[in-house]
Amino acid sequence: MTRSSLILLGALVACALSLVTSRHDARRLFVELEREQARARQFDTEYGQLQLEQSTWGMPARVEKIARENLRMQLPPAARVEIVDTTAKGTP
Amino acid sequence: MSGAATGFKRADATSLPLPRFRAPAVFGVLGLVFAGLLGRALYLQWVDNDFLQEKGAARFSREIELPAHRGRVVDRFGDVLAVSTPMKSLWTFSDKFDASPAELAALARVLETTPQKLAARVSANEDFAVLAKQIPPEQAARAMALKIKGLNEQNEYRRYYPGGEVAAQVVGFTGDKDAGQEGIELAQQSWLAGQVGSRRVIINRRGDAVEDVAAIRAPQAGRDLALSIDSRLQYVAYRELKAAVERFSARAGGVVVIDTKTGEILALANLPTYNPNARNKVARERMRNRALTDVFEPGSTMKPFTIATALETGKVRPDSMIHTEVGALTIGPNTIHDAHPAGPLTVEQVIQKSSNVGAAKIALSMPAETLWHAFSDAGFGTPPRTGFPGEVAGRLRPAKTWKPIEQATMSYGHGLSVNLVQLARAYTIFATDGELKPVTLFKTDGPVAGRPVVSPQTARAVRKMLEMATQPGGTAPKAQVPGYRVAGKTGTARKLEGRVYTSKYVASFVGFAPASNPRLVVAVMLDEPSGGAYYGGDVAGPVFSNVTGAALRMLGVPTDAPVDNVILPPPGSEIREET
Secondary structure, eight states: OOOHHHHHHHHHHHHHHHHHHHHHHHHHHHHHHHHHHHHHHHHHHOOOHHHHHHHHOOOHHHHHIIIIIISSSOOOOGGGGOOOOOOSTTTO | HHHHHHHHHHHHHSSSSSOHHHHHHHHHHHHHHHHHHHHHHHHIISHHHHHHHHHHHHHHHEEEEEOOOOOOOOOOTSSSEEEEEEEEEEEEETTOBBHHHHHHHHHHHTTTHHHHHHHHHHHHHHSEEEEEEEEHHHHHHHHHHOOOEEEEEEEEEEOOOTTGGHHHHHHHBGGGGGOOOHHHHHHHHHHHHBEEEEEEEOOOOOOOOEEEOOOOOOOOOOEEEBBSHHHHHHHHHHHHHOOOOOOOOSSSEEEEEEEEETTTTEEEEEEOOTTTSSSSTGGGGGOOOHHOOOOOOOOGGGGHHHHHHHHHSSSSSSOOOOTTTTTTEETTTEEOOSSOSSSSSSHHHHTTOOHHHHHHHHTEEEEEEHOOOOHHHTTSSSOOOOOOOTTTBBBBBGGGGHHHHHHHHHHHOOOOOHHHHHHHTHHOOOOOOOOOOOOBBBOOSSOOOOEEEOOOHHHHHHHHHHHHHTTTTTSSSSGGGBBBOOEEEEEEEEEETTTTEEEEEEEEEEEEEETOOEEEEEEEEEOOOOSSSOOOOOTTTHHHHHHHHHHHHHTTTOOOOOTOOOOOOTOOOOOOOOO
């Protein structure tokens, strides 16, 4: 009688302690999850900003300006264009 | 000693008589107190329970709003046309704001303003003041780090349009609370908008969330939206239109580029325009997407539809001779003139040289009903249904109300009105083998089927006539493109103001290329060109040529002509179209 009571008491204490630990673990993991989610949101924000930056740098108007002014590129006049017909017979 | 004392007390207690009502009185008072407490407990437990639960929960739990950002608008290759990024606004209750002069100066430094301006902003409104609107989160964090009493921050989103004014009218913009206000942003609000979520959490002493308590309402981020627009083509169309509008001091203008296989609108440029990123003082009329919301009398660009109808009914063949008299045709009290009479013309030449008399004579050989049906089948009088808000149908009156003179003028595009997209869409009939393609502003996968309107033979015959119009002897040699065969029709229409035709013009050109296997329909319109030129062939033709040439190169469409194919007529011998 006393022995079985003692065993049950021991089991009870063990359960109670494990509940406390798991509860603590849950909280700790939750905080960690929170932090990661906040990071995810921050990356999302950064992604949007980078996209904005990319499309601003890549605007056709800007690309054209640089090509024309800095790199001195231009469209070749018709006389300097030769069209190679790849569908014609005899071409390598 | 203690025994003696106790004994003394006992003896004392037994000997002293108690007042008779003392015990009941004490019990009564205590009983009342207990009853009061019990009543209060019952009251709190049942009657006032909700309020107390709420107050209690507020001590340890908190509702957190989960932000959901608005979807992006991208072009057909995924390049961003509109994107939302988080911003913060700083605000305060005016009476709670309590900053020392030093703090105010520090805040002003962070916000890049002066303490005086900040103080003025706080005192400007009695209860609520916004100190900084939509500033970057890092800047807001630095401001909040000053820990000024009464200073609050709020999450907001700001919409950016990296393309600026180039595609402004198509994309539109959002207003307060990131809600669509114009253009696609408005039309697709429910698709783009996100749903804010929320969750209830238990917080610890430091205010960190430690546990979720109630069911989480997950935030729904807005979905991205892919438009049919090709940013590169859009830019070329805008650049060329802008150059032409400036060169001819036009009041407005528009360019539409449609893919003939899929019906997608690859470019839609409008002028005047505005910068959607800074639109505080922009007039409403600059925001209008004129190519879809404004109508004009198309003029000669309608002639191919008249001719196609006549070919369909078998009234004429492409080589039938039409006697254009001496350049005048009298119908009742009215006379139609050709300012450049050319004697008898074939049907092909009526298109090539854009003869009004020729088109009118052909139109009058058919019943009004037939012509109306043909115009209606080509999409005139019905909105183009691109998915854009506020697009108009144009005007095509029922055939019963047509007088003969009206039937004659409608054959060359007066007495009816269209918008530019409608006109471009109608030309898909000739760019394909007689199918009217549905047009859209949204990206589609692969070719779409059109609705057959005319027979393939008729479509090809008209295509040939339209190609003749861009060659020497036609009205639009300036529309030619090196390396490609092009086809199209000029329009030079006097503007109707009130009920009177003025000497202001709308110059237009609608065409397609390559003529051997059309890939693009390009429509160009300039409103009130001045500074000498106003003919569609001179004003809109070169825009068509530049846009089409660049577009075909970018899309890698194989050439179908040698690169030295452009032949311009000698000066002085240009064919002028009738207006």
